Amino acid sequence: MFVVSFFYRLSVACWLGGSALFTFILTPIIFKSYNRDLAGGIVGILFPGYFRWGLVCGAMALAFLAITRGRQALVAGVIIVAMLAVTATQAFVIEPKAAELKKSIPSFETTPADHPQRIAFRKLHGISAVGNLAVIGGGIALVALF
Numbered sequence: 001m002f003v004v005s006f007f008y009r010l011s012v013a014c015w016l017g018g019s020a021l022f023t024f025i026l027t028p029i030i031f032k033s034y035n036r037d038l039a040g041g042i043v044g045i046l047f048p049g050y051f052r053w054g055l056v057c058g059a060m061a062l063a064f065l066a067i068t069r070g071r072q073a074l075v076a077g078v079i080i081v082a083m084l085a086v087t088a089t090q091a092f093v094i095e096p097k098a099a100e101l102k103k104s105i106p107s108f109e110t111t112p113a114d115h116p117q118r119i120a121f122r123k124l125h126g127i128s129a130v131g132n133l134a135v136i137g138g139g140i141a142l143v144a145l146f
C-alpha cells in the first residue's frame with residue numbers, strides 16, 4: 001500500500017507543481033521577456049503539452065487512488081474527477097477555440113481591445129484562467145487530504 005500511496009502523491013504533486021509553475025512562474029516570465037504577440041505564441045505552443053501533462057497526472061492519481069479505500073479516497077476521487085473535467089474542457093474545448101480566435105487577430109498589440117475577436121478571446125481566457133486556478137485549488141486540497 002505504501003507504493004500505491006507514494007505514486008498517488010507523486011502524481012498529485014506533479015500535477016499541482018506543474019500547474020503552479022506554468023501559471024505563476026513560466027507564463028509571467030515569458031510575458032515580461034517578450035512582446036505580447038510573441039509571448040502569446042510561445043504560451044500557445046506550450047498549452048497542449050501543459051493540458052496533456054494534467055490529464056496524464058490526473059489519470060494516474062485517479063488510478064492509484066482507486067486501489068485505496070476509505071472516506072478520504074472518496075473525497076479525493078471526487079476532487080480529481082472535477083479537476084480532470086476542468087482540464088479536459090480546457091484541453092479539448094477552450095484552448096482549440098482560443099487558438100482559432102488568435103488566428104483571426106492580426107496582433108494583440110495593435111488590434112483594439114474592443115474588437116469582437118479580442119472580446120471573445122478575453123472571455124475564453126478568463127474562463128480558462130478560472131479553471132486553471134480551480135485545478136490548482138483542487139490540487140492543494142488533495143495535498144491537504146493525504
